[in-house]
């Protein structure tokens with residue numbers, strides 16, 4: 731079991747946790763250190779590295795705002811890490827509570843995601859229609 735040293739001090743720092751076996755949940759709006767690229771990458775690498783087998787990622791975009799979008803290095807870093815190291819057993823990325831900021835962020839990180847990872851992204855349908 732991995733324990734992030736930063737989150738050991740403040741559990742809300744990075745926001746990636748396993749909520750069910752093989753189901754990981756992140757809500758950037760709850761992460762107090764959403765700008766901490768190195769710490770976040772280390773946290774993701776540690777948490778995902780401790781897991782074996784299939785996994786699914788729920789990305790809760792409630793409260794995801796421009797200040798998160800502007801931390802584009804963080805998003806690209808996560809996209810690279812998952813694509814290069816953890817996409818083999820990844821089964822789905824579910825984006826819930828999306829907004830236009832999420833749509834823009836997806837456009838920005840698209841070049842850093844493999845086709846396989848892109849195909850796994852599902853944006854919550856009900857709200858997706860309100861984006862168009």
Ligand SMILES: [Zn+2]
Pocket residue numbers: 734735736737738743744745769773
């Ligand atoms: Zn952490």
